[in-house]
Structures are given as C-alpha cells and as structure tokens.
Amino acid sequence: MTCGKDHIIQLKEVWTTYEGADLPVIKDVTLRIKPGEFVVIGGPNGAGKTTLLETIAGLLPVVNGSVQVCGHDVIKDGCAARKKIGYVIQNFDFHPYTPFTVEEVVLMGRYGKIGWLKRHSSRDMDKVTSAINQLGLSLMQKNQIGKLSGGQQQKVLIAQNLAKDPEVLLLDEPFSNLDMVTREEVSRLLCQIADAGIPVLIVSHAFDALPDRDIRVVVMQHGEIILNQLSHPSDVGNLVRSASVAA
Ligand SMILES: Nc1ncnc2c1ncn2[C@@H]1O[C@H](COP(=O)(O)OP(=O)(O)OP(=O)(O)O)[C@@H](O)[C@H]1O
Numbered sequence: 240m241t242c243g244k245d246h247i248i249q250l251k252e253v254w255t256t257y258e259g260a261d262l263p264v265i266k267d268v269t270l271r272i273k274p275g276e277f278v279v280i281g282g283p284n285g286a287g288k289t290t291l292l293e294t295i296a297g298l299l300p301v302v303n304g305s306v307q308v309c310g311h312d313v314i315k316d317g318c319a320a321r322k323k324i325g326y327v328i329q330n331f332d333f334h335p336y337t338p339f340t341v342e343e344v345v346l347m348g349r350y351g352k353i354g355w356l357k358r359h360s361s362r363d364m365d366k367v368t369s370a371i372n373q374l375g376l377s378l379m380q381k382n383q384i385g386k387l388s389g390g391q392q393q394k395v396l397i398a399q400n401l402a403k404d405p406e407v408l409l410l411d412e413p414f415s416n417l418d419m420v421t422r423e424e425v426s427r428l429l430c431q432i433a434d435a436g437i438p439v440l441i442v443s444h445a446f447d448a449l450p451d452r453d454i455r456v457v458v459m460q461h462g463e464i465i466l467n468q469l470s471h472p473s474d475v476g477n478l479v480r481s482a483s484v485a486a
Pocket residue numbers: 257258260264282283284285286287288289290291
C-alpha cells in the first residue's frame with residue numbers, strides 16, 4: 240500500500256547545495272510524481288541527477304523551497320520520510336573481507352522497521368527471503384558480500400531496498416553493472432513494483448532495457464530540469480539526447 244493517492248513526491252522551487260560548496264547544485268526544481276509512475280532521470284555527466292535523488296532522499300540541505308515525500312517534509316521530518324524511501328546508491332565498494340553475508344546485508348534493509356536493539360521477527364526474514372528470491376540471489380545468500388561480482392553486489396543492494404518495503408524507490412544507475420539479460424530481469428521487476436503503485440525513479444544513461452509502459456522522462460542540465468514529459472520507452476533515449484543537445 241502506498242501512502243498517498245495524489246503526488247507522493249513533491250519538490251517545489253527547490254535549491255540544494257553540498258556542504259561547503261559555493262554554488263547551488265539543484266536550481267529551482269519543481270517536480271511532482273504520482274504513485275505508480277516510472278521515472279527515468281537523464282542528462283549529461285554532472286547535470287545534477289544524483290544530487291536530485293539525494294535531495295528527494297533528504298540527504299542534502301535544502302537552501303530554498305520544499306521537498307515532501309509521502310506527506311513528510313524530508314528535512315524537518317527526515318526520519319519518517321526516509322523510512323518510506325528505498326535508495327539504491329550509484330557508487331558502492333565492498334571490501335573482499337566485509338564481514339556480512341548477502342542475507343545479512345539484505346536484512347539491513349529492515350533495520351528501520353525492526354527498531355533499535357530489537358531482534359528481527361519471522362516476518363522480517365520472510366521479507367528478506369522474498370527480496371533475495373526476487374533478485375535471483377538464493378544460491379548465494381550465505382556468501383560474503385565482498386566476494387561477489389559488482390553486478391551481484393548491485394542486485395544485493397536492490398534486494399536490501401525491496402526488503403525495506405519502500406513506498407518510493409530511487410535507484411542511481413541500477414543497470415550499470417548488469418549484463419543484458421539481468422538488466423531485462425531487473426527492469427521487469429521494477430515495472431512490477433511501479434505497477435503496484437510504488438513510484439520508481441531511476442537515474443540512467445542506459446535506455447535499452449526500459450519496461451514496456453509509460454515512462455516519465457526528466458532531463459537535467461546544469462542542475463535544472465529542462466524536460467519533463469511522458470514517453471514511450473523506445474523514445475526515451477532520443478528525448479534525453481535531443482533535450483541535452485538543444486540546451
Ligand atoms: N559531494 C559533493 N560536494 C560538492 N559538489 C559535488 C558533490 N557531489 C557532486 N558534486 C557536484 O554536483 C554536480 C552534480 O553532480 P551529480 O553527481 O549530481 O551529477 P550527475 O548528473 O549524477 O552526473 P553523472 O552522470 O556523472 O553521475 C557536479 O558539478 C559535481 O561536481
């Protein structure tokens with residue numbers, strides 16, 4: 240169940256900056272996303288795509304404007320908002336001897352729900368098992384995370400965020416480490432999640448494995464949104480390219 244019928248993500252005239260940076264990175268961004276939307280955020284390197292996801296996740300200071308997720312202001316009520324947000328980050332690097340198994344890393348997605356110093360329940364483990372199965376990781380659930388390939392680790396992080404039962408799912412370059420077949424599998428899974436009413440927002444430079452459904456295309460340039468429109472998946476690449484060239 241999602242937490243709202245109307246706009247589940249609302250950014251209004253938002254400006255954000257990194258700690259210590261002289262200039263804002265996100266400039267005057269207004270964006271509204273409804274439950275069940277599948278959003279592709281594109282644009283050139285350095286355009287502010289990751290920064291936009293971090294802004295929605297409440298990880299950056301908002302110097303002007305407001306960001307609401309599931310009715311929570313992500314700055315004033317950040318803990319409540321972040322409990323509802325799954326966020327698969329772009330850059331991760333597990334040391335080969337990181338002392339956690341796949342199952343333990345996925346279980347970390349439940350920590351916000353389990354609560355401080357409490358033990359996980361059988362329901363938590365059911366969610367973990369289900370997420371592991373959804374990502375096809377069952378044969379490696381007892382393996383150490385650091386000994387997996389980059390693509391396998393990426394799938395574990397997606398599973399971790401699914402185990403969280405998010406009401407909004409953000410993914411930064413979810414296809415970057417994945418082979419073509421796995422991209423299509425992950426894409427189908429993300430499509431099912433969106434179809435279930437959870438908005439899925441991905442930052443991507445790869446448009447060859449998008450699900451066969453309406454896609455909202457958001458193109459960024461120099462920290463601003465220069466295009467925001469619904470599209471057929473086969474048109475997404477051209478839309479991103481032409482908007483970036485014209486800007
Ligand atoms: N931690 C940081 N501190 C200061 N500036 C940062 C930080 N991270 C990113 N930036 C700056 O913010 C701008 C936008 O970066 P961002 O990572 O959002 O771009 P992007 O569109 O996701 O790029 P890419 O496609 O290369 O991943 C860049 O100019 C970058 O230098």
